Amino acid sequence: MKHLIGIDIGGTTIKGGLVKDRDLIKQTVRDTEADKGGEITLMILEEIIDRLKTVETTGIGIGVLSVVDSAQGIVYHVQNIRNWEEVHLKSILEEKFGLPVFINNDANCFAMGERIYGLGRQFENFVGITLGTGVGGGIIQRGRLLADANCGSGEYGEMPYHGGKLEEYCGSFFFTKKNTTGREIAFKAEKGDQAAIEIMNEYGKHVAALVKMVVLSVDPQAIIFGGAISNSLHLFKEAMYRNLTDFPFPNSIKKLSILKSELQNIGILGAAALCYEL
Template structure:
């Protein structure tokens, strides 16, 4: 963990969440309404004003921004952001770095999560980790040997689109599973499971079986040392973990399973922390290789 002071930003369709992270600790945060339906420059101004407010009186070494969309992380470009229609091809890192004269790095939400776990969470103990976000959708990110593997256009980890059973993995391993298969809200199922309802516990068991198959798929391809689970469904982990492991134990290589770690993330404010961590990790890489981020 570094001693840097970094601004972490999570951009959503409803709100922009911004935090000041010092030595891996969130010391201040701010929420700004996203003027999502306004012109591009209006949204950018809201973002810049929020960052200006959070960093006031502090010298920061960089800014990390998490964006839920298709990205060119090397050039800092956001493409076709669904929740902000005016952002069709936005050189976001350039816009922000030009204003603040500091280095800016961007990443998608799943990548921010896994980097946050590596830099500021329990992932620092491992050389290879995967981070899985289980929420409205399904996302995944990878860190190997201190570096994020994001692939072309940050498309690595888009496992939700992989065909599985009658649909794909996102259908069975996200909040869509509860609504599409049972017509229920996932949080309602969770609350009923907490109250001891057998049917709701059974639904989570099915969810865990599907997740186990996803993780087996993952092990065949990259075999990380540890998998960290985040997203809104992570708190239900006790209700689906046994079924998940039941499937994992059918993996053909027993020694792999015996050494695999699967944990629920304990990070707070993970979206902000993850965005800051993306910046922190890239600054580490710059120090080692003298590769710059986006600075104007």
């Protein structure tokens, strides 16, 4: 039986939770107060952990929107938190709380959360992709996060594409550059609006390019999509598959499972799941 703390450090809030086995039994949310400086944010983080920690707690997992030295537990250039250019978070928190601390970026946390708590339990090799403001990915191989040098594997959104990068076509910017939002287009497409349906079909074409990059790089059993835009998978799935018919290795697509995450509170659960790397 595991009692774990999961912490999701976002741009404006810190979400924390106590996870018992597979159940989130307690959670809390605080503003990062990042404009006051990183020292204040660190104090708030410590207060959240102190509030969640029990005598049965065995580990702390933390997900951040930044570059991470996951081995040393150092976070670099955390978005929207002033003065968090290089924070030795693992050593700071382990010294304070006397528990093992695991830190990784948010996309890797998503993949680990799926592996431990979600649809990823049925796959030894899969890629978790978040479709939201950005496009991030975490690669699971042989049941574990892919070991890499700089915590940068799976960042498919940064791949060059159409003179820009893939994130501009598979993230929310695809919709904002059309003076709309993904939610608005999804709503209209559900109602049968032809223009919205065409936009969703165009989006599906770009997601097909993302799928091709994933399969050509790591050839997984499955791709599990998360993030706000993934809720519209049923609206762009047909177009996505239509644009995968020219893939040079058709059996790879035929065998590939493309799924949408079913997890709630994935940021907290994904962070807690890092402790399973023990």
